[in-house]
Amino acid sequence: MSIDIKDIIKPENLVYQKSSLLTDRVMHYCPGCTHGVVNRVIAEVIEELGIQEDTIGVAPVGCSVLMYNYIEVDWHEAAHGRAPAVGTGIKRLMPNKYVFTYQGDGDLAAIGTAETIHACNRGENMVMVFINNGIYGMTGGQMAPTTLQGMKASTCPFGRDIERDGNPLRMTEIVATLPGTCYVTRHAAHTAAAVRKLKKALLKAFDNQKNNKGTSFIEVVSTCNSGWKMTPVQSNKWMEAHMFPFYPLGDIKDV
Amino acid sequence: MVVLQAESEIASINMVYGGAGCGKKVMTSSSSPGVSLMQEGITYLAGAELPCVVVNVVRGGPGLGTIQPAQSDYFQAVKGGGHGDYKLIVLAPSSVQEMADFVELAFDLAFKYRNPAMILSDGMIGQMMEKVEMKPFTPRWTDEEITKMHPWATTGKPASRERNIITSVELDANAFERFNHKLQAKYKQIEENEVRSEMFECEDADYLLVAYGSSARICQKAVQILRAKGIKVGLLRPITLFPFPTKEIQALLGHVKGILSVELSAGQMVEDVRLAVEGKVKVEHFGRLGGVVHSPEEVVEAMESKIIGG
Numbered sequence: 001m002s003i004d005i006k007d008i009i010k011p012e013n014l015v016y017q018k019s020s021l022l023t024d025r026v027m028h029y030c031p032g033c034t035h036g037v038v039n040r041v042i043a044e045v046i047e048e049l050g051i052q053e054d055t056i057g058v059a060p061v062g063c064s065v066l067m068y069n070y071i072e073v074d075w076h077e078a079a080h081g082r083a084p085a086v087g088t089g090i091k092r093l094m095p096n097k098y099v100f101t102y103q104g105d106g107d108l109a110a111i112g113t114a115e116t117i118h119a120c121n122r123g124e125n126m127v128m129v130f131i132n133n134g135i136y137g138m139t140g141g142q143m144a145p146t147t148l149q150g151m152k153a154s155t156c157p158f159g160r161d162i163e164r165d166g167n168p169l170r171m172t173e174i175v176a177t178l179p180g181t182c183y184v185t186r187h188a189a190h191t192a193a194a195v196r197k198l199k200k201a202l203l204k205a206f207d208n209q210k211n212n213k214g215t216s217f218i219e220v221v222s223t224c225n226s227g228w229k230m231t232p233v234q235s236n237k238w239m240e241a242h243m244f245p246f247y248p249l250g251d252i253k254d255v
Numbered sequence: 256m257v258v259l260q261a262e263s264e265i266a267s268i269n270m271v272y273g274g275a276g277c278g279k280k281v282m283t284s285s286s287s288p289g290v291s292l293m294q295e296g297i298t299y300l301a302g303a304e305l306p307c308v309v310v311n312v313v314r315g316g317p318g319l320g321t322i323q324p325a326q327s328d329y330f331q332a333v334k335g336g337g338h339g340d341y342k343l344i345v346l347a348p349s350s351v352q353e354m355a356d357f358v359e360l361a362f363d364l365a366f367k368y369r370n371p372a373m374i375l376s377d378g379m380i381g382q383m384m385e386k387v388e389m390k391p392f393t394p395r396w397t398d399e400e401i402t403k404m405h406p407w408a409t410t411g412k413p414a415s416r417e418r419n420i421i422t423s424v425e426l427d428a429n430a431f432e433r434f435n436h437k438l439q440a441k442y443k444q445i446e447e448n449e450v451r452s453e454m455f456e457c458e459d460a461d462y463l464l465v466a467y468g469s470s471a472r473i474c475q476k477a478v479q480i481l482r483a484k485g486i487k488v489g490l491l492r493p494i495t496l497f498p499f500p501t502k503e504i505q506a507l508l509g510h511v512k513g514i515l516s517v518e519l520s521a522g523q524m525v526e527d528v529r530l531a532v533e534g535k536v537k538v539e540h541f542g543r544l545g546g547v548v549h550s551p552e553e554v555v556e557a558m559e560s561k562i563i564g565g
Contacts, residue, residue: 054411058273059422068420074409076276077422079299082269085261089273089281090409092257097411115269118262 019043021052021072028066032232034222035064035131037189038198042100042129043071045202055098056090058083062104063138064131081112084119087126098209100127105146106136109171113145116171123180123214127205130171132247133222141227145169148246153227168246172219176252182214184253188221188244190236213255221247264289268296268309275305276421278401278408280362284310286378287328288319291336297371298337302423304438306365308358309343310374312381313519315546323546324378326468329523332375333497340435342442344372344449345496347467351385353494359390368445369407375496377519379469379548451494452503456482460489462562463507465528466517467493469548474517476551481558488558496524501531513537513562517554520544537562 021043029036046055055073059065061080068075078086083101091099108116108130119128135153136142143153143160146168150159160168176184183205187198198220205216221243223235230238257274261267267283274281285293290311300307311332315325330336332345344364346357354376361372402410412418425431453471456478457463466474471492481488491507493500504514513536516525522540529538541557543549 053413056276056409056411065424068422072412072418074412074418075420075422076273076409077303077420077424078272079269079295082265082272082296085266085269086273086276088259088266089270089275090277092259092270093274093277093279093281094410114262115266118266 019047021047023070023072025069027070029063030224030226032223032225032235033063033137034133034189034220035067037195038129038131038220038222039064039067039070041189041195041199041202042102045199045206046071046073046098049203049206051098051206054096055100056094058087058090058099058101060101060103060107062107062136064102064104065138067102081107081110082115083107084112084115084124084128087128088119088122088124091124091126095125098127098206100129100206102129103131104137105130105132105134105144109145109169113171117175117178120175120215120217121178121180123182125209125212125214126216127202127209128215128217129202130217130219131222132171132219133224133227134168134243135224135227137224137227141224146171146247148242151242170247172217172247172252175215175217180214181217181253182208182255183216183251185217185251186219186221186247186249188239188249190223190239194249219247221249264292265296268293268300271307271309272296272300272303272305275300275307276303276409278405278410279396280306280308282308282310282358282362284312286312286314286322286381287316287325290328290331294331294337297343298335298339298341299423300371301337301341301343301438302339303421304369305371305421306362306369307371308361308365308374309371310376313375313377315544321546322378324381324469324519324548325544325546326377326470326519326542327521327523327544328375329496329518329520332373333499333527341438342370342445342497344368344370344445344498345375346372346451347375347494347496348380349468349471349492351380351383352387354380355387355389364445364449366405368441370441370445375468377469378546446498449495450498450500450503452500453492453494454503455490455492457489457491457507459487460507460510461487461512462489462558463504463511463514464488464490464517464554464558465493465504465514465524466490467496467524470517470519470542473549473551474554477554477558480551480555486563493524499527499531501527504528504531508532508535511536513565514539515554515558515562516540517549517557518542519548537565539565
């Protein structure tokens, strides 16, 4: 008996559907990169909450600089590190809108450390998403502030040396100490279960914004298989074995 | 009105960048070193074609410098202090009345051309006390008016329009060259339409002083002293530094035999005066540096030694 595809594509068989907020642009991210998954989950969350008309995204500089091509909301492209300041300007002038920022580790934890800390300290009522893959993916795999001890990068080819390069920075633990943050949590997106948890966290973060609770900060421990020079599967395993012990998943603060 | 003290000038200009995207009137102000920190944000605002107002109350530099008045940020303001081919609309007030009036004018021009505007003041005008007549307040734009007047603003995407994206990045070189040409065409339009300057005793002048801001006030007195001596001197005061009153200077070259550009700097605006004059008459610079303000007598002496007797 031959199976006709038309017998399978039926509404009752639908298990998953692309978010209507995701555009048809082909994503530029490397295959295996975490950005694509997180972009998709953010689109799903905005769609589920029905806040498309009221949401403004602040795009970063780095691998996800072109993120505004993928999600159907208004976007403001920030300078490197300045997304929390740009988001502050938008949110303060349009307090009834939803604002989220999206940054990588170089953007949020190196060049923009001051903007990150002060936006969180003021408790800017917005959602901040922090993609931490421990490397500068776009510019050629240089060491990031979050690169682990001993982890190799193009500017530390023999591994990060604490004596020379300093310690990896746990920004999420730092912002959790600030009174302005209401929800600080660390997630990943390497398994279906992890993606579901991340989505729940994002839903909660946008809900916090609706209730004027302060800054919600979500770190996503991520992979950069191109920069790490591993396959996507190896990257996920390496992340579990090495990143998770130093960047443990879970809620750090939830008020 | 929303007033927010930022943690740094880098943050404040980027808050302005975000706020400007909402289609509202946003501004920030600082003095020279702080404005240097803002240059990155200013070039993003210019690149994204967003209106805003930045006030620079100039102090002596370089480095941390001094808190005394100077006019040594002319190049930074007029020639583009950040990276890339961009221009600011630059207004130079020379009284406290103009400090007040130019805020409205700067916003009008910034929105008209979707371009950042700068009020380039100095430590003398900035700390001066004078009587000011305030214009009646105009009502704030409503959200509906903003959406109508500024359809580019990121106010949230309704079903009725495409999404708005405020950005200055374009990775296609040919497309970005076209965008750069579009910017240049806009600057040319600003040069054609928005030059503002003031003439003081220029009709019969044999010699001309060119000065803006606090230097223009000092030069007015110098004109009076020189006229009392029987020397026919006039003053041209650029009010807009970009666009520069090139044609206004050129129009005086029929009778003007020499020009002294006076600025609290080592000689920055003088380059634009020379470009306007195209070598037809002698052009020299005079100015005290590092926070020292020249006296009218020093300007008179410089005019006599560098131009009239020089």
